[in-house]
Every structure is written in structure tokens, then in C-alpha cells.
Amino acid sequence: MHPSLSYPYVGERFPELSGKPVIVHTMAExxxxxxxxxxxxxxxxxxxSAGLATVIITDKDxxxxxxxxxxxxxxxxTDDEKIQRISDRWLRRKWV
Numbered sequence: 001m002h003p004s005l006s007y008p009y010v011g012e013r014f015p016e017l018s019g020k021p022v023i024v025h026t027m028a029e030x031x032x033x034x035x036x037x038x039x040x041x042x043x044x045x046x047x048x049s050a051g052l053a054t055v056i057i058t059d060k061d062x063x064x065x066x067x068x069x070x071x072x073x074x075x076x077x078t079d080d081e082k083i084q085r086i087s088d089r090w091l092r093r094k095w096v
Contacts, residue, residue: 007042011059022057031062038062 009022014030028038041061077085 007055007057009057011057011062013059013062024057027057027062031064033062033065037065 004023005025006021006023009017009020009027011018014027017027024038024042025035028035031038038057038061042055042057
């Protein structure tokens, strides 16, 4: 069974498809992102369940995956950890 869910595409990334109904799965492949990710970004379920019929695919939905996470700062080593690290290095040098 082939995917058949289609919505209009409005954007500049694919000018030949702009304004035309496009199959969501095909559009996800063209953009190089997973189908489920595109579905989630479009907010299809929310819009359809709320009764809004204007579900469209935009360029914002087609952006590549990005991971936004807070970068962890390394905590400073305690005195015991510093001593242990030096001791480990010394033992490796001594016995290798």
C-alpha cells in the first residue's frame, strides 16, 4: 500500500511543487527527513482533530533535524579526583 496522505505545499525550497498538493511521504523523502518527523512538525493531528482544514506543508517543516540540548558544563575535579588521576597516570607509566 502506497502512502496517499497529501496536503498543499507552500514554500520556496521546491518552487515546482509550491501551491500544489503533495504526498507527505514524498515530500519527506525530498527534504531528507523522516516521514514521522514531518508529520509531527506539520501538527496534522492537532489541526485535524480541532476541525481546522487548513493543514499545509511549509519550508519551516522541512528543515533538517536539529538537536537542541543544554551543553553540560564539566564540573571541576575535586582534590581526591585529581590525586587519583595523577596516581593512575603514574602507575600506567611505571608498569607499561
